[in-house]
Amino acid sequence: MPENVARRRLLSGIVASGSALVMSGLFRQAEAADPLPIPKWTKSLGEPVAARPYGLPSPFEKAVIRRESAAEFSPPGYVPPLSTSSWALTPLQDLHGSITPNGLFFERHHGGLPTIDPAQHRLVIHGLVKREILFSMEDLIRFPAVSKFHFLECSGNSDTSLEGNHGQTAQDVHGLVSCAQWTGVMLSTLLREAGIDTDKARYILAEGADGAAMLRTIPISRAMDDCMIVYAQNGERLRPEQGYPIRLLVPGCEGNINVKWLRRLEVSDIPAFSREETSKYTDLTGPDGIAHKSSLFMEAKSLITFPSGGHELPEAGHYEIRGIAWSGRGKISGVDVSVDGGKNWQPANLAEPVLAKCLTSFTLPWRWDKSPATLISRARDETGYVQPYLEQLFKTRGKFFVYHNNAMQPWRIDSNGKVTNGNKG
Amino acid sequence: MPENVARRRLLSGIVASGSALVMSGLFRQAEAADPLPIPKWTKSLGEPVAARPYGLPSPFEKAVIRRESAAEFSPPGYVPPLSTSSWALTPLQDLHGSITPNGLFFERHHGGLPTIDPAQHRLVIHGLVKREILFSMEDLIRFPAVSKFHFLECSGNSDTSLEGNHGQTAQDVHGLVSCAQWTGVMLSTLLREAGIDTDKARYILAEGADGAAMLRTIPISRAMDDCMIVYAQNGERLRPEQGYPIRLLVPGCEGNINVKWLRRLEVSDIPAFSREETSKYTDLTGPDGIAHKSSLFMEAKSLITFPSGGHELPEAGHYEIRGIAWSGRGKISGVDVSVDGGKNWQPANLAEPVLAKCLTSFTLPWRWDKSPATLISRARDETGYVQPYLEQLFKTRGKFFVYHNNAMQPWRIDSNGKVTNGNKG
Secondary structure (H helix, E strand, O other), X not given: OOOOOOOOOOOOOOEEEOOEEEOOOOOEEOOOOOOXXXXXXXXXXXXXXXXXXXXXXXXXXXXXXXEEOOHHHOOOOOOOOOOOOOEEEOOHHXXXXXXXXXXXXXXXXXXXXXXXXXXXOOEEEEEOEOOOEEEOHHHHHHOOOEEEEEEEEOOOOOHHHOOOOOOOOHHHHHOOEEXXXXXXXXXXHHHHHHOEOOOOOOEEEEEEOOOOOOEEEEEHHHHOOOOEEEEEEOOEEOOHHHOOOOEEEOOOEOHHHOOOOEEEEEEEOOOOOOHHHHHHOOEEXXXXXXXXXXXXXXXXXXXXXXXXXXXXXXXXXXXXEEEEEEOOOOOEEEEEEEOEOOOOOEEOEEOOOOOOOOOEEEEEEEEEOOOOEEEEEEEEEOOOOEOOOHHHHHHHHOOOOOOOOOOOOOEEEOOOOEEEEOOOO | OOOOOOOOXXXXXXXXXXXXXXXXXXXXXXXXXXXXXXXXXXXXXXXXXXXOOOOOOOHHHOOOOOEEOOHHHOOOOOOOOXXXXXXXXXXXXXXXXXXXXXXXXXXXXXXXXXXXXXXXXXXXXXXXXXXXXXXOHHHHHXXXXXXXXXXXXXXXXXXXXXXXXXXXXXXXXXXXXXXXXXXXXXXXXXXHHHOEOOOOOOEEEEEXXXXXXXXXXXXXXXXXXXXXXXXEEOOEEOOHHHOOOOEEEOOXXXXXXXXXXXXXXXXXXXXXXXXXXXXXXXXXXXXXXXEEOOOOEOOOEEEEEEOXXXXXXXXXXXXXXXXXXXXXXXXXXXXXXXXXXXXXXXXXXXXXXXXXXXXXXXXXXXXXXXXXXXXXXXXXXXXXXXOOOHHHHHHHHXXXXXXXXXXOOOEEEOOOOEEEEOOOO
């Protein structure tokens, strides 16, 4: 801090004044007579324009990156994933608002990340259709386009909380959720073009062009609803790790069904029961771990991102609790926040616009008096569903499920301001 | 294209079916008996996860970059800008939806791009206030945060159209407009914290920490309205070229007043009449070029981005006309599109959500029969304002103005499908 500016911190507290917060005393007060020193970057010219024709973040933000899932948070005996079948988590504790920049959007691949030449890539629609069609990228882009904001969440997000190995930060535990504006063509438009056999068609099999040839089935009702074939994300063409040149987007449904590098859509009268639907992305529910089919939707969930694990509050005083909430079933209707571990709850402010199947930011002003505190947030969606405690999930689903953990996340703050995972211990 | 797939193109045209478009015959039809060949990227594993912890676009999209203003479109005798006081334009013709990814957001610097250490950066509020305050970045982030979608447009955007040197592409001519979700603190919150002298305070002077020490004044009424001090853009911290670690955001007003690398806000009873307000960003209006003060707001404007200059339509048939519209005065209320150079107009579809002072995407289906055509779009905003023809602007403002060109942009399509700037010739 500049030396000729006094560091006095006034001691008065927060004064609520109508809905406005006046936070007198939080800040250093400049001496009226002190000129602000001229920093070194004002004394010289900077870099030329378009020094980076495709821009990158400030070098001071180099720690804000995606990270591969940390093996140390996996249960004993767990086989660490191959890096070609792994996931990289979004740094939620360092993000702001509801959009995830493309460079930080979470990644999950099953057979490594292919680099596909869009001029060679094709999508075929076949099976129970009047005419099979082969689309080039140019063909797809000529169809009527739509742009929509939707979150995407891996079904395995937050699974370390189920296994008693909780991770430290929001990124460690919950970083497999991100949000973007997607542009593409409605799947229903393409299916109408192909002319599906409405008497027999019940399912659509989607196949990826990656080395895993990822296979998932969706019911025809979903396919004709809000599904999209997307080629752009936050304005630019999809990134390779998001399925360049095209992916399936099934808004509100688990990440892996949003098949990346999409090459084939087969209209069928039966579900495929592919390997991803039988050996992998099936929840084992009940006391005996019975396979539960078709748990596609991601239920309402929320997460406090500030303060969250790894943060440290420097002093007593005003803070704003901030977080994100989402529901695969529609719009978020409210978020409640507790600062005492769930005894008392207050409604948080939701940032406009609140959109269906999209991250919604929430905030709540809070004064910390240096007492230990436990912060929890609880989302509700427009269907009336309320985000559960982890214990409630175990009660209804049993102990064997791995996916779809949408339980509330407590963050514990000690008297030194250190924030840790409240699921611990 | 795979050899064992027939390339037959059927000849039937577009069939409108209710509101749905059926485009039978636009596409290659796959032979039922032909298996889709397995591409090479399905036969091997791809790159590991988090190969790029901060992601980048596909190498096949390497042409989609910001470009410095092309000197060849400048008038005779024009001095090409220094690259430290220049601008780089967004590739609008390659973008989709309403969000500009941070890596492609337009750039304008007056003294080069400084790389500022956020731990050293300070913002001071002083002048006609009860208490002068010096904020660190940590201080600013502790204030109540808001996230809003707003466009940003350089006052000099589209000025090549005024000078008879029109450029070829949407990027060349109009690439100084972009849009993002911004997160920060309301300026009014900070001014209330400092306690402005409401009897005397009329203006706020904003100063940047760059080598140009960019200076602009805004009226106190604007400052207390929807202005923000922003530190994040599309989820992550601001990029250096957008003012890292903080910039002023004055929604709807010309780019240069959104002072980047903001270090000082001085509350005053008089405007500063800074060099940027006198020698530079002043419109010379009327027949004699009288200086016109305070043309801050960017009026309603729209631009067809597809098809636009440099595009080539491969064949007759269905296309979707696509573009963006915006207004510094509020929400876009409608966009009309003409395909015959302004004789007849049709209302375009606006993409939801339509937000104030934000890019709004529009679309209109169109069948091209290989006749020459001239496409024009015309935006209206919620104040009732209608985007003018260039001739109307010259009539009301005279011939001397340089900034705030919001005239309609015609794109001419010849019988070969080549698209050129309709302002030419």
